[in-house]
Amino acid sequence: MTASMEKKGSKQSNSSLSGFAAVVSGLLERLPYGKLTLYQPDGEKLVYGREHSVHGKEHPRGRYVEAQIKVLDNNFFSRVVMFGHIGFAESFMDGEWQTDDVASVVAWFLLNLSDNPLLEGTGNKSILVNALGALNQLLHLFKFNNKDNSRKNISYHYDLSNDLFELFLDETMTYSSARFSDDWLLSLKDAQISKYEALCRKLKLKEGDSLLEIGCGWGGFAQYAVSKYRIKYTGITISKEQLAYAEKAFEKLPELSGLFEFKLIDYRDMKRAMKPEGYDKIVSIEMIEAVGDEYYDAYFAKIDExxxxxxxxxxxxxxxxxxxxxxxxxxxxFIQKHIFPGSLLPCLHRISKATSLTRLSLFEVEDLGNSYAKTLFTWQERFEAQLKRVGELGFDQVFVRKWRYYLSYCAAAFAMRNISVVQAVYSRPNNLNLCHSSFLERFAAPKNFESIGEVII
Incomplete structure (x- = not known):
């Protein structure tokens, strides 16, 4: 397949490209699905892919992925060749290319994931791409999540500015996927509350329960659970900004005094001796992404403890x-370098391996992947509506483009189901709280041994 190429309405040969631009064009020609239109700085238009083809099947217009890129600076091509997909993102951050919808661009590349030469581990990985990518990998290796690095990694993102996060999060200040499963038309706030209630229901939360939240964020779940269920709540974080915000929020709720506490402490420093009887319930909402492969075993061992x-x-x-x-x-x-240093998305197989070293057993799983895509698109809309205020907070245009790319990049990944988010519930065998009441009644009912009769073997 070759790209069609136009300049002022005339067809031209792909051979008119040279240098890095020719390399990039040759790589993009390998991607067969959907349609990408790329405009070069001199006005030439290149079209890649087959518009109506997805996985070898023809689809009507509107059911395939279509995206466009307008290159403003030829430096774009060299950055893609030198640094692959991270160079692609950084070129956008620096204003070297633009598009009407970043999410559609990312979706097009994801649609062609198995053939994508810009990514590691694909069928078409090119030795010409990401020649200097080892530099990014080396920087990432130094951000592994020991206790000192964890504090730095978390602070890099979550301590940016509480005022910034208030611009695009809902009133609950919840920075994790909402739950639109029951009603796609819910407001963001109501969908976040739906998520909180789903977790409380799965935890079988009741008044008087002791609950530990590992990674308490700005205290949104704490406010909901303590207010509704009157539990005894403990929240831990290693973000000073989040801790201060959560404590201040609870100062406005004197009726909940004595039912909550927040601690600035690493989860690894929590000890059973702090609460000898253990916590009745433990919740952790999108904190595990900051744990890292080398600490998954320790994370679940700590929950078990x-x-x-x-x-x-x-x-x-x-x-x-x-x-x-x-x-x-x-x-x-891109996310690991520019948004969440030290982060890593686990897979369910790796999580199962970690929990197999404990007494914990998986009890329930719910997938919320589509809900996260909608959450992210909503955050992006709210962020874009507040750009003036973002500037007033001291963030420049490079930061704005970086966050535009970040929110779009993640939204597309969830929407295309390349990543997902789940709520997983764990317990231990013989937990009678999980038995249906009818079974408990049967097991506990008085037995008439005289009526059993003779047992024939």
Missing amino acids: LLAEDGLAAIQMITCPDNRYDLIRKNTD
Whole structure:
């Protein structure tokens, strides 16, 4: 397949391209699905892919992925060749290319994932691309999540500015996937509350329960659970900004005094001796992405240690496909370099391996992938509507484009189901709180041994 090429309405040969531009064009020609239109700085238009083809099948217009890129600076081509998909993103950050919809561009590349020469581990990986990518990988290796690095990694993102996050999050200040499963038309706030209630329901939360939240964020779940269920709540974080915000929010709720506490502490420093009977319930909402492969075992071992014998633990986590986990683990992407240093998306197989070293057993799983795509698109709309205020907070245009790319990049990945998010509930065998009441009644009913009769073997 070759790209069609136009300049002022006339067809031209692909041979008119030279240098890095020719390399990039040759690589894009390998991607067969959907349609990408690329405009060069001199006005030439190149079209890649087959418009109506997805996985070898013809689709009506509107059912395939179509995207366009307008290159403003030829430096774009060299950055893509030198640094692959990270160079592609950084070129956007620096204003070297633009598009009417970043998410559609990302979706087009994801649609062609198995043939994508810009990514590691694909069938068409090119030795010409990402020649200097080892530099990004080396930087990422230095951000592994020991206790000191974890604080730095979390602070890099979550301590940017509480005022910034208030611009695009809803009133609950919840920075994790909402839950639109029951009603796609819910407001963002109501969908976040739906997520909170789903977790409380899965935890079988009741008044008087002790609950530990690992990674309490700005305290949104804490406010909901304590207010509605009157539980005894403990939240831990390593973000000073989030801790201060959560504590201040609860100062406005004197009726909840004595029912909550927040601690600035790493989860690894929590000890059973702090609460000898253990916590009745443990929840962790999209914190595991900051744990890292080398600490998954320790993370679940700590949950096992802190959870009461008949307790329940609910973990909301972003996941990647099992068959791509090792590739993702061994490489570095835009999110890890520019948004969440030290982060890694687990796969369910790796999580199962970690929990197999504990007494924890998986009890329930719910997928919320589509809900996260909608959450991210909503965040982006709210962010874009507040650009003037973003500037007033001191963030420049490079930052704006970086976040535009970040939100779009993630939204497309969830929408195309290349990654997902799940709520997983864990307990231990013989937890009678999980038995249906009819079974308990049967097991506990008085037995008339005289009526059993003679047992014939």
